[in-house]
Amino acid sequence: MRQNRIARLVNSRRRDHLAPRAYILIETAVGKTNEVADALKNMPLMKAVDTVTGPFDIIAIAEADDLPGIGDLITDGMHRVPGIVKTVTCLSVGS
Numbered sequence: 001m002r003q004n005r006i007a008r009l010v011n012s013r014r015r016d017h018l019a020p021r022a023y024i025l026i027e028t029a030v031g032k033t034n035e036v037a038d039a040l041k042n043m044p045l046m047k048a049v050d051t052v053t054g055p056f057d058i059i060a061i062a063e064a065d066d067l068p069g070i071g072d073l074i075t076d077g078m079h080r081v082p083g084i085v086k087t088v089t090c091l092s093v094g095s
Contacts, residue, residue, distance in 0.1 A: 019063050021047075021092040022070045024078070026058040032083030033057045039081045045073050056088070067091075 028036045033051055040049045040060050048061040064070045074089060 019065060020067050020070050022062045022064075022074075023090040023092065024060040024062060024074065025056040025088040025090070026060060026078075026084060027055070027086040028057045029083045029085055036081055036083045040078065043073065043077050045069065 026036065026040075037049050037051055037058055040046055040058070045062045045064050046060055047063055050059050051057060052059050062070060062073055064073065070089070070091070074087060078084060078087060
């Protein structure tokens with residue numbers, strides 16, 4: 001019984017390797033980082049949203065069923081969020 005529980009926990013951390021994952025680097029307008037991060041956290045497909053230091057203000061991780069899903073998230077969703085100045089999207093090619 002314990003082995004089954006451990007196996008379920010391990011498998012719950014695995015992701016479908018066919019599902020695209022995107023790391024999205026986001027630059028925000030001055031003073032808008034927290035507002036933008038909160039808006040992104042409520043978007044479907046977002047797995048993580050972290051505020052960071054460095055040349056970008058936020059790094060978000062998104063997963064979709066296919067590449068057009070990632071594209072729609074960025075162009076139809078994220079680019080409409082007030083306070084986002086620039087995004088750079090890096091697609092995962094392996095783990």
